[in-house]
Amino acid sequence: MSFLKVQNIQHTYFTKDSRTTALSDISLTVEEGEFVSILGPSGCGKTTLLSIISSLIKPTQGTVLLENKPVSTANNDIGYMLQQDYLFPWKTIEENILLGLKLSKQLTEKNKSAALNLLQQMGLSDVEKQLPKQLSGGMRQRVALVRTLATEPKLLMLDEPFSALDYQTKLKLEDLVSQTLDEFGKTAILVTHDIGEAIAMSDRVYLLSSRPGRIHKTFEMPEELKTLSPFNSRNHEAYPSLFQTIWKELESLEQGNG
Amino acid sequence: MNKETDKVELLHKNYIRSLQVEKRWIRFYQAIIFLVFFSSWELFSTKQWIDPLIFSSPSKIWILFINKLQDGSLLTNLGVTLTETVFGFILGTFLGVLLAAILWWSPMISKILDPYLVILNAMPKVALGPVLIVALSPGYPSIIAMGAIISVIITTIVVYTAFKEVDPNYLKVLQTFGATRFQCFKEAIIPACFPTIISTLKVNVGLSWVGVIVGEFLVSSKGLGYMIIYGFQVFNFTLVFLSLLVIAVFATIMYQLVDFLEKKLIKE
Numbered sequence: 001m002s003f004l005k006v007q008n009i010q011h012t013y014f015t016k017d018s019r020t021t022a023l024s025d026i027s028l029t030v031e032e033g034e035f036v037s038i039l040g041p042s043g044c045g046k047t048t049l050l051s052i053i054s055s056l057i058k059p060t061q062g063t064v065l066l067e068n069k070p071v072s073t074a075n076n077d078i079g080y081m082l083q084q085d086y087l088f089p090w091k092t093i094e095e096n097i098l099l100g101l102k103l104s105k106q107l108t109e110k111n112k113s114a115a116l117n118l119l120q121q122m123g124l125s126d127v128e129k130q131l132p133k134q135l136s137g138g139m140r141q142r143v144a145l146v147r148t149l150a151t152e153p154k155l156l157m158l159d160e161p162f163s164a165l166d167y168q169t170k171l172k173l174e175d176l177v178s179q180t181l182d183e184f185g186k187t188a189i190l191v192t193h194d195i196g197e198a199i200a201m202s203d204r205v206y207l208l209s210s211r212p213g214r215i216h217k218t219f220e221m222p223e224e225l226k227t228l229s230p231f232n233s234r235n236h237e238a239y240p241s242l243f244q245t246i247w248k249e250l251e252s253l254e255q256g257n258g
Numbered sequence: 259m260n261k262e263t264d265k266v267e268l269l270h271k272n273y274i275r276s277l278q279v280e281k282r283w284i285r286f287y288q289a290i291i292f293l294v295f296f297s298s299w300e301l302f303s304t305k306q307w308i309d310p311l312i313f314s315s316p317s318k319i320w321i322l323f324i325n326k327l328q329d330g331s332l333l334t335n336l337g338v339t340l341t342e343t344v345f346g347f348i349l350g351t352f353l354g355v356l357l358a359a360i361l362w363w364s365p366m367i368s369k370i371l372d373p374y375l376v377i378l379n380a381m382p383k384v385a386l387g388p389v390l391i392v393a394l395s396p397g398y399p400s401i402i403a404m405g406a407i408i409s410v411i412i413t414t415i416v417v418y419t420a421f422k423e424v425d426p427n428y429l430k431v432l433q434t435f436g437a438t439r440f441q442c443f444k445e446a447i448i449p450a451c452f453p454t455i456i457s458t459l460k461v462n463v464g465l466s467w468v469g470v471i472v473g474e475f476l477v478s479s480k481g482l483g484y485m486i487i488y489g490f491q492v493f494n495f496t497l498v499f500l501s502l503l504v505i506a507v508f509a510t511i512m513y514q515l516v517d518f519l520e521k522k523l524i525k526e
Contacts, residue, residue, distance in 0.1 A: 056433055072436075080434035086427050090449045099445070100435040151435060 002029040003187055004053070004155060009062035011048055022048045024212040026062070030155075030187055035178070037190045037198035039246070040208030041254055046191040049213065050157045053189065054078040066155060079153030083160045085144040087132040093119070093143055094128040100151035115150040122146055122176065138169035145177060149184070156181065156188040162197065174201055174230040195246050199239060200230035207246065209253050217249055314496040319503065322496050336504060339470060339481040342398065343512070346405015347466035351459055353406065354413025361414070362421040362447065363439065379415060383408045384472045396477040404473035409462040416461075420454035421447050456520045463512050467505065 009026040012019050022045035030036050038046050051057040053064050055071040055078070064071050071077060079100075087096045097115050101107045116128065122142045132140055141161060148156065158177075162170040178201055181188055192198050198205045203226050209216040219242070225233045233239060296316045302308045303315035310318075326332035361368040387404060394400040428446040437445065474483025482501045489497030 054434060056430065078434065080430070082427055082430065084427070086425075086431050088428065088446070088449070090452075099432075103432065103435045103437045103441055103445070157434075 003032040003034075003067060004030040005063075005065040005068075006053060007063050007065070009049070009052060009059050009064070011045070011052060011057070011059045011061075021212040023052075023059070024214050026213070026215060028206060028215065030189065032187055033185050034204065035181065035188050035190065035202045037192060037202040037205045038208060039192060039195065039198045039205055039250070040213065041210050041250065042193060044208040044210035045213030046193075046208060047159055049208075050080070050159050050189065050191055053155075054080050054157050056080075077154045078157060079148035079151065079155070080157045081144055081148050081159060081161045084164050085132070085137075085140040087140055087143055087147070089132050092129055092131060093124075093135070096132065096143060097147045097150050099147060104151060106151065111150070115146060118146050118149060119143070121180075136169075137165050138173055141165060141173060142176070145180070149180070149186075154187065156186050158188060158190040160192055161190075163192070163194070170197075171231055171234075177201075178230050195243055195250065196234060197230075199225070199242050199246070200233040205246065207249055207253070216253060219246060311493070312495055314499050318496045319500050322500050326500065332500075332504070335481050335485055336508070339474065339483065339505075340508060342401045342470045342473070342481065343405055343463075343466050345402045346470055347409065347459075347462050347512075349402065350406035350409035350466060351413055351455075351462050354410045354458070354462075355417050355455060357410070357414040358417035358421055359443065361418045362443070368418070375411060375415060378411045383411075384469065387472060387476045390473075391476055396479065401470055401473035401477060401481070405466040405469040408469035409458075409465040412465070413458050413462060416458050417451065417455060420451040424450045453520075453524055456516075456523060459516050460513065460520070463516055464509065467509050471505070 006026060006028045009023055010021070011023040012021045026049060028036075038049060040046055048057065052059045053071065055064065066077055087093075088099070091099070094116070097119060098107060098112060101111050101115065119125075119128070122145065124139060124142060124146075127135060127139070127143075132143070135143065141164075144161070161177075162173055165173065174197065180186075190198070190201060199221065203221055205219040205221065206215050207217045207219065208214065221242075222238050225236055225238055225242075228236060299313070300316045303310045303313060303318075323332070361371065384404070386407060387400075390400045390403050390407070394403055424447055428450065429442050432442050432445055470481070471483040471486070474481040475487045478484050478487055482505055485501040486498050489495060489501065
């Protein structure tokens with residue numbers, strides 16, 4: 001049985017004078033420990049899909065099962081990381097990373113020290129008492145990752161978490177995130193419009209078409225790339241041809257629409 | 259090397275000095291305006307260029323001030339008005355924020371109440387004075403109610419708008435942690451809107467003075483507003499001006515206190 005099972009998701013947004021089908025007939029499965037990317041042009045409903053999987057939005061049709069149970073935000077099964085860090089500016093770094101634990105009433109000494117340890121592992125020492133504005137963009141996004149991981153979610157949603165960072169920071173953070181997720185054996189779904197990032201980080205890439213978003217094609221990454229870190233994947237000889245293939249598919253999708 | 263740093267230091271000193279000089283000039287002109295205003299008032303009044311019966315004069319006001327201080331009536335009236343204003347202002351702000359929280363809590367209630375808020379906001383609240391006085395009995399309750407009612411609706415509208423403008427992604431973060439609506443309110447909405455709430459305090463200080471003074475006009479038994487209306491009825495305009503000046507001083511002090519509070523709280 002699959003770890004995460006997304007079945008026949010369809011979602012339509014209604015307004016007074018329009019109805020927009022954002023997603024249509026999306027089915028996918030993710031195994032435990034896998035890293036999956038959802039790639040697509042802007043407006044293809046990527047974020048909607050993540051919100052549905054994490055049960056922030058109820059889909060018009062279809063079901064999402066995590067370990068054979070319907071998902072719910074109440075059990076803290078799912079961690080969500082946004083495009084920007086969204087650290088609370090009035091809370092210190094420590095208060096920020098312990099927020100999830102506090103809200104779900106799991107703030108024990110053990111969990112607390114685990115979260116603070118994780119902060120250390122991310123290369124952030126002596127920042128606990130600082131405010132988010134005293135940190136750089138890359139550091140803040142690392143804090144956001146710690147905040148997400150602190151509640152020990154089974155599944156991690158990454159909604160373009162690197163897109164607001166400069167290129168160098170982004171590459172470094174990709175490696176760090178990938179390494180951390182491997183270490184904890186976390187399952188993750190990444191949404192991105194960056195082909196390179198999708199190839200470098202994932203085990204599998206779903207290409208979505210837009211309006212309505214459907215799964216256009218699935219690319220299984222070759223074994224040799226899966227084991228490499230994102231940075232090394234980008235330098236692997238298999239990388240350019242994969243990039244070209246996906247690039248062409250994406251092009252044809254956009255032309256088909258335009 | 260040493261010369262360079264010396265030069266920079268000198269420039270910095272000059273810069274600081276120029277700031278100080280500017281500040282002194284500003285204070286100087288402010289003092290000039292003050293002195294010119296009061297001395298020409300005095301002069302015009304003694305020369306009878308303006309009617310001394312209506313416009314009084316600073317010296318007469320000063321003498322009356324000393325008198326009223328000595329017989330204790332000024333302090334009593336001032337105390338009454340200050341108490342009413344402070345309570346009215348705190349109550350108005352508190353109720354306004356509470357109402358805004360209810361509107362945020364339930365979008366349905368907010369939609370239902372929307373036209374009523376518009377009407378209540380447009381209506382001159384002081385017109386409710388007579389009703390309040392009859393309903394709550396003349397004295398503290400009705401005047402505090404006046405001070406509060408004048409600021410409550412505008413506070414509700416301003417604070418509710420701020421609540422709605424909080425970046426929904428902060429709420430998304432909290433929701434992924436399974437936060438309840440109350441937790442969202444406490445962790446994101448209130449702290450994010452804290453600066454707005456403090457700045458409505460500043461507006462409400464001024465508004466509460468209006469409500470309280472009008473309330474005292476109507477009740478006419480105690481307070482600075484009563485002193486004004488009494489002075490007007492017996493044609494003692496010295497008393498009216500004395501009350502006005504006292505109000506000006508204390509309204510400013512209250513405003514500065516809130517301003518100080520704002521700087522203190524926002525910094526942290």
